[in-house]
Amino acid sequence: MTDENWKPKIIAIICNWCSYAGADLAGGARIQYPPDIRAIRVMCTGRVDPLFIMKAFQDGADGMLISGCHFGDCHYLEGNYKCAKRMFLVKNLLKNIGLDDNRLRMTFVSASEGAKWGMVMEDVVKTVTELGPSPIKKYER
């Protein structure tokens, strides 16, 4: 469906305390994964405004990952719950505008789960690669 050189463009928004630390740990442990994801650090996944996700898809992102602490482990008590609740809404919204909601993923990776971070990276890249380029055409600016 696309040329073989196509690489997915994926943005991850990850929390400082669990997933960012987990991603750092994956580095320390030299766990190898595909380099197709660009991470943006926030203090808590609670910070993730649905607007950021819609903006990224509007800009032509092929996939998005939101990753935070496990439930019960949030550095700010419950930001991850609030984020997870919003994700249901955003996924619905994506479906309604004709985007496969598998392009958006929320995961929970703790500061000690370097190996899991590697697996999440593999998996997200694989899923989005299989879905192909985003059907949303980038508007001329």
Place this chain on the structure above:
Amino acid sequence: MTETKEESRIGVFICHCGTNIAGSLSIQEVMDYAKTLDGVVVADEYQYMCSTPGQSKIIDAIKEHNLNGIVVAACSPRLHEPTFRTATQEGGLNKFRFEMANIRDQNSWVHMHDWEGATEKAKDQVLIAVAKARMLEDLQPKSVPVEHSALVLGGGVGGMQAALDLASAGIKTYLIEKAPTVGGRMSQLDKTFPTLDCSQCILTPKMVDVGRHPNIELRTYTEVENVEGYIGNFTITLRKKARGVLDPTEALERGIIGGGCNGCGDCAEVCPVIKPNPFEFGMAPRKAIYIYHPQVMPLQYTVDFDACVKCGLCVEACGEEKRAIDLDMVDTFEKVRVGTCILAIGYDFIPIEQKTEWGYKRFDNVITGLEFERLICASGPTGGKLIRPSDGQIPKKVGFVLCAGSRDNTGGVAKAYCSRFCCMYSLKHAHQIMEKIPGAVPYLFYMDIRSFGKMYEEFYYRIQNEGAKFIRGRVANILEDPTTKNLIVHTEDTLLGRPVAMEMDMVVLAAAIQPKPEAERIRQMFGVSKSQDGWLLEAHPKLNPCGTTTAGIYLAGVCQGPKDIPDTVAQAEGAASAASIPIHTGEVQLEPYFAQCMDEICAGCGMCVPQCPYGALALIDKEGRTVMEVTEAKCKGCGTCGGFCPGGAIKMQHFTSPQICAQIDAFLLKGGEY
């Protein structure tokens, strides 16, 4: 906020980190790319940006090029953000005009064999960082005062040491212990390796010291119920469990002059309820009113209300003068305010009976190392006489199974890690057998002997020379001879290369250790992460082994990972030092990542108010309009309100919506303006 946007003058600095980064991607390409980015006026590279010359490059460039934003592409901000922020500040800029691109931990190290991919990613990471740097604003960190007191949770040897150090440094310290006495695991031990000091002899002085120290508020039989606040200002709710017995102070409060428990033991003598004693692993009896062991601190009896039948005989025996016993006592609560906290909550053993191949709890003569400690201890249930549980005979051949559940990847209750002190205590046990029982021979079944500490290897040779037998091989199973109750240990002697079956009179399992079940609840209350095995997670294993990612919470002892007594005490002293720094400084600086309400946009809908987990938001009347107001002292900067506000009226400083959108746009539109 309608400020005129200043022209961006960004400096980008790329670190080689030796070959850590330079070996996996093209520094030159990234630098050349950085120079093409909007707003970038200078790009440079250096072997080690975190070194003094590296930092000087930043400081000099700020002055030379009149920079207003700094990007360093190097390791993780979790490691070196403070370093480069300081350099930014030294160059004369506000330290929040700094942004980092993590091209090591999240790039070169994880894409080591993909030069092209890693280089491409590094360029994007720099692009994203520059996009944010262009939007950064001056921020002022907020100072908060620090309460001149600390809390230590756990009264084992680590907790006691930490409390003593804090208290001796002039800090009022609450030492919280859930058992009726301090002392912890160490009080169950007979001797300590490699010096063979009597455990109680070196522990009791510390126990007495924590009881007497004027700066230590000792709270035994007490648990933490709730934790609120942040570094400098924790409010901790304690649950003082109903002990059923008053100490002299409590008695005085009730108007009983000269009353309260003096530890005479008259009550326990008349108590009709007899239960197994958990301190002795059920090998000795205990009354419903009890002390753990003769050296308890405080010396005060405790009623086990699960066992007590409330017959009142003890009340009578205690007498009218002391009136120390109150069988209707209920739990009470107390709130304490502290600046910092140390967690020293210790460890548990794995349920070794679930490793059924070794027959623990099926065969009488298979015991654990800690049970051995009680059996060989002069104050233990047998008065220090080592006997077989099955028939009271003196064992002559004793097998020791090392790594019983440690260094074992088979799953179930087994643990992949080394429990670290079992080699040494098994050597010590071997010595004690040879010392106490003439002609007795210890057999140590081991995979490796790990005698890693000071004077430990020498101790190992000493035990070898004394005649202990070492058989290298993991014990496959243990069977019992039903008539003699002797045990047949099956293993492969991997040095001889053949299976062996050896008959032992008794077997001691060096059981693996694991985190306490309550560790989960405690770490969640204090906001501490756990490692994969469930141990409490330090902020950095090498750079910050006593701290956690929650400011003001520190770790000591085995709750952070297996360690022996010297290591526990050393870490406790480290944790006490770390915990005393903010207290002695008197104030801490919090990063100014507070939410701000942009009044002109706020519609006053109030939907953000319940989003805040800290109750920091409220609706107020301001110039005739209803708007939201943030109480900065309560706000911790998570941004949950900012992620929710339907009108976009909440500004999360340093993580503003325009900044995050600029980062997204930068990558996807390759430098498009937001």
